Amino acid sequence: MSKRANSSPCHHEGKKVLLVEGNTDCHVVMALCQVHQVENNLFGLYDCGSDDLALRRLNALINAPATDRPAIIGLLLDADQQGPESRWRSIRQKLLDKPYELPDVPVASGTVLDASEPDYPRLGFWLMPNNQTTGMLEDFVNEMLPAPCVELIEQCLLxxxxxxxxxxxxxxQAKAIVHTYLAWQDEPGHPIGLSITAKVLQPTTATAYRFTEWLGALFSNSI
Structure with missing residues (x-):
């Protein structure tokens, strides 16, 4: 992944950018790219600070003068408790007057859209955890935990x-599960991203592979 010199790796403003809700999302993506050997300098990350701010930044980038627009914009959001369909409706609403044909529901393997007019960026969308169910980043991460540990943690949390x-x-609940698991490790309390690169969390799930394949499909082709 690319980053500007003397800047945070989570505040990239280049031509290929993945917008994320927060710092944890940024570092989880970086860790997955490292473990899954995603090409360096393929794209940069921008921590927007919240889901609303991520949607606002997407809107601002698309509506910028053509020469200032990124070539490719990815957006990573939690589906949250309202579910992916509700989140997708809000995204579709943002793009109603833009030259994109959005499917009725998000694509299970991640959505990638090319504009029907020149000078508009390619867009990509991933709704955590898997574009199909309610939840958040931590639900995606919890697939990396051993199932017996999850069952034990759920009993303890109850x-x-x-x-x-x-x-x-x-x-x-998903946040409580993963952070309880990390608190039980040696050493306790490492951040999620670092725990992925250290293989405390096992990033070889089918969903994790689909996610990094989506990143490749979105950002790899030349624009």
């Missing part, structure tokens, strides 16, 4: 909630 020791929102 006891913690029943006792009042755990106060996280039910929507954040």
């Amino acid at each position: 006891l913690a909630r029943e006792s009042g020791a755990a106060t996280y929102k039910p929507a954040h």
